[in-house]
Amino acid sequence: MVKPAPNLTDALSAARSLLGYKLIHKTAEGITSGIIVETEAYTSEDKASHSYNGRTTRNEVMFGPAGRAYVYFTYGMHYCFNIVTGPEGSGQAVLIRALEPIDGLEIMMTRRGRDNNLTNGPAKLVQAMGITKNDNGKSLLDGGNLRLEQCILPTEIVKTTRIGIKKDIHRLWRFYIKDSPNISHI
């Protein structure tokens, strides 16, 4: 039995489909993993998206094939992690905003320097999972150290507005698993 791959045909479908998948990262420090519980979709027609104004050195991974990691630096000190979706060249991705920690809690606590709020935010989960700018462009589907695995089927998904943006705020492109204790914001 092969576990089903996530539906990455477009950012909106993928943002829902990825909920319940486990993100797994193997590093020298050990294995960390967590179930994706909150996502946001971004496309090239969306003014809030990095891809809105076309391809640049920063966002070029967004225009590559689906299933790769798009890791970007922001606010002078944080990284965020996305999964590229859609046809190659379309500039779509899904921002992973929160995880439910599963494996490697001790490692996460060391990386975060605290014992709470390990993965309930886009920059927090990047730090806890040990994801770096070097992971930008890596495939999540090729059996490498950073990968996805189906874990649970969400019972109920909430669809609402995205967080931390000032443009196109009307779009209901944020999704999270209802009643998850690890959401970045209600």
Place this chain on the structure above:
DNA sequence: CAGATGATGTTCT
């Protein structure tokens, strides 16, 4: 709980 604020540096205009 909500709101304000500083940290910090890359990217784009």
Place this chain on the structure above:
DNA sequence: GAACATCATCTGC
């Protein structure tokens, strides 16, 4: 020079 897909910490409810 401004904007930025954030976070930790503070204040005042």
